[in-house]
Amino acid sequence: MTTPTSSARVVVIGGGVLGVSTATHLARAGASVTLLTESAISSGASGRSLSWLNSAGERSPEYHALRMAGIDRYRTLGQKLGDNRFLRFEGGLTWAAPGESYASRYQHERSIGYDSVWLQPDEIERWTPGVDPSSVNSEGAIFNPGEGWVDLPSLIEHLLSGFRAAGGTVHDNVGRVSVDVTNGRASGARTAGGDVHEADAVVLAAGPWVPGALDELGVRVEDQTPISLLLTTHPVKTDLKAVLNTPRVAVRPTPDGTLVLDSGWSEEEVVDLGNGSYQVNDDTLAGLLAEASAVLAGHPTLELDRYGVGPKPIPGDGEPVAGPVDEIPGLHVLFTHSGATLGLILGELVAQEILTGIASPLLQRFRLSRFSVPTS
Known part of the structure; x- marks a missing residue:
């Protein structure tokens, strides 16, 4: 069994549920994690989401399986929390x-x-x-x-408590954050004020701003936001x-x-x-x-x-984008419409991939490489 690399330095860009969930899973596994967000925590798409936990209707079998895993993680969280106000399974x-x-x-x-x-x-x-x-x-x-709902700002606040307890650092309201690339590899992130945060890996989870950020790096993702x-x-x-x-x-x-x-x-x-x-x-x-x-x-x-x-972030084919960016080693991306349902499971799986280097079979269908085309 491969154990997580506790010495890893990771910068996570994005203060919504996907960024905070990933940062929390990384920190709890022992990584040194810095979370950067342009404005306030939960001020983007996570703050204006219906947050319906479901896998209703017709979709690909792989997407259905991922969503069901996401709902499973919420049920586990609900059991741990006991009586709570922000997570309900009332159908x-x-x-x-x-x-x-x-x-x-x-x-x-x-x-x-x-x-x-x-x-x-x-x-x-x-x-x-x-x-x-x-x-x-x-x-x-x-x-x-079996369906439910979650109040994402409350969930994010709960996750941030665990993130900070595990030693994670939050820098909010830092303005626009860009990915630093050195010798073709992601080497950290830079805030609008010029502060540089060096890292072994960078997670780009900035909601609807992901396509633009990738485009600046020469990588394109189809987008119907x-x-x-x-x-x-x-x-x-x-x-x-x-x-x-x-x-x-x-x-x-x-x-x-x-x-x-x-x-x-x-x-x-x-x-x-x-x-x-x-x-x-x-x-x-x-x-x-x-x-x-x-x-x-x-x-x-x-x-x-x-x-x-x-x-509201929605990839071009409607399915999530999750995992490494092949063109830029060390850079990982999360971009999806179903952030509420997938928030916990995607954070868990991407954190595991970063720390172990082992690709998750659950994410195989959802790689950026399925439609990314270099822009130069």
């Missing part, structure tokens, strides 16, 4: 738009052993409360009892416990009694002003609140507390 409920059907999706989930129950509208209350059955497609809905919009309501009285994914809105409870909301149509209405800022129209916000109220039992009045808007 997920979804239904198709009028005129469409999720029957084939249900059959697929059943065929691969994914826990999936078909419910008629009048059966929903018995399985998962807080939903207005009249809002559900007449054909019924899919309830996935859109703009995300996540609304948070004021606290509201509701019996909802599951994550809802409906044709017009997704809804998730939070630890403090609020709800978070997102949707595809509302994201499309965000105006990118081209200077790192965005315009969100009042009608979009009001519309999303109304859509959420319409699917909740009793149609509670939902009031906006705040919203987050910004790029």
Whole structure:
């Protein structure tokens, strides 16, 4: 058995769940780890994520297996934490738009052993409360009892506590961070202020900024990153416990009694002003609140507390990018849409690869090399 190299010096770039998870696994294994982030911890995509823990629908077998491993790690964490406020497994409920059907999706989930129950509208209350059955497609809905949700900022805070206890160092709000390359190999990272952090390995986990950072190094990754919009309501009285994914809105409870909301149509209405800022129209916000109220039992009045808007990382083929960058030895990358579900497992597997030099079979399909092309 190969044991981790405890003397390794590693710099991790990115203060979201993927960067913090990887840094924590490395530090706990004995590595000397420095975590660098451009702004505040959790201020990027991890701070505006629906954070639905799932492997619902159809995807490649390898991606499904990785997501299921990710959910397994959350269940293990939940057992260790005991009663906690930021991680729940209360299931997920979804239904198709009028005129469409999720029957084939249900059959697929059943065929691969994914826990999936078909419910008629009048059966929903018995399985998962807080939903207005009249809002559900007449054909019924899919309830996935094994799904859950996590509040990523709270999870990240928990992980950072362990990271610091293991000797890790955090430098936040350091501005833009770039990878240093010496003689063709990643040798550390440099902050906007010119501070250099030397390392034996560098992990690039900067969410939607990964493609640009790689491009500067002469490596291209296909990218379909859109703009995300996540609304948070004021606290509201509701019996909802599951994550809802409906044709017009997704809804998730939070630890403090609020709800978070997102949707595809509302994201499309965000105006990118081209200077790192965005315009969100009042009608979009009001519309999303109304859509959420319409699917909740009793149609509670939902009031906006705040919203987050910004790029949501999605690789060009929709599947994760994880592991070494072949063109630059010593550089490892994490770039994925499913950061919440995969946060713990990807951090664990990439840390193991860095410290042991042994490639993980679970990550074989998700290498950058599947579509990276040198830019020069």
